[in-house]
Amino acid sequence: xxxxxxxxxxxxxxxxxxxxxxxxxxxxxxxxxxxxxxxxxxxxxxxxxxxxxxxxxxxxxxxxxxxxxxxxxxxxxxxxxxxxxxxxxxxxxxxxxxxxxxxxxxxxxxxxx
Amino acid sequence: xxxxxxxxxxxxxxxxxxxxxxxxxxxxxxxxxxxxxxxxxxxxxxxxxxxxxxxxxxxxxxxxxxxxxxxxxxxxxxxxxxxxxxxxxxxxxxxxxxxxxxxxxxxxxxxxx
Numbered sequence: 207x208x209x210x211x212x213x214x215x216x217x218x219x220x221x222x223x224x225x226x227x228x229x230x231x232x233x234x235x236x237x238x239x240x241x242x243x244x245x246x247x248x249x250x251x252x253x254x255x256x257x258x259x260x261x262x263x264x265x266x267x268x269x270x271x272x273x274x275x276x277x278x279x280x281x282x283x284x285x286x287x288x289x290x291x292x293x294x295x296x297x298x299x300x301x302x303x304x305x306x307x308x309x310x311x312x313x314x315x316x317x318x319x
Numbered sequence: 320x321x322x323x324x325x326x327x328x329x330x331x332x333x334x335x336x337x338x339x340x341x342x343x344x345x346x347x348x349x350x351x352x353x354x355x356x357x358x359x360x361x362x363x364x365x366x367x368x369x370x371x372x373x374x375x376x377x378x379x380x381x382x383x384x385x386x387x388x389x390x391x392x393x394x395x396x397x398x399x400x401x402x403x404x405x406x407x408x409x410x411x412x413x414x415x416x417x418x419x420x421x422x423x424x425x426x427x428x429x430x431x432x
Contacts, residue, residue, distance in 0.1 A: 294362070312363060
């Protein structure tokens with residue numbers, strides 16, 4: 207089954223404790239992205255990747271890191287999480303071409319206390 | 320900068336009736352793509368319909384159709400014969416370059432029995 211898999215689905219952590227949210231897709235898509243969803247703001251892009259070892263900042267990259275060492279994986283790293291990073295996070299992948307839609311993971315609900 | 324505006328934070332409709340969700344966007348690009356995504360309480364992001372900006376014909380997918388007005392930069396979603404399973408948050412999205420997606424703030428649709 208074609209899918210984007212994120213882990214974990216729920217995470218509660220403390221301020222300053224490094225964490226990683228994993229994302230994996232099995233569709234051989236070139237493009238992968240991370241978004242955060244906040245009430246009243248919709249989804250905002252954090253980082254995106256056009257292929258292995260090629261990443262770029264989205265609209266809200268501060269406080270986040272990403273890497274793309276393999277085509278299928280695109281982890282999101284919070285080196286020192288803060289309470290304002292409490293949010294719902296989505297990973298998405300898509301094929302090349304502007305007409306293709308993004309396929310989303312199930313979401314990760316992160317709470318930083 | 321690209322922006323997507325959904326001016327209706329919340330809407331209600333009776334089962335079997337028709338409802339229209341509004342979306343406007345701002346861009347200087349000529350070639351781009353528009354999408355409507357549905358997010359039910361499960362949080363999964365599900366593609367409802369997409370429209371290529373170069374196509375004048377409005378896209379339809381079963382009970383879902385769009386009214387695309389390129390000059391007015393408007394992209395509304397019409398849901399006919401509303402069903403209880405249509406209850407969800409709906410996001411309008413715009414894509415113009417590689418992996419750059421822009422999302423509106425969402426419209427929460429409640430279908431009443």
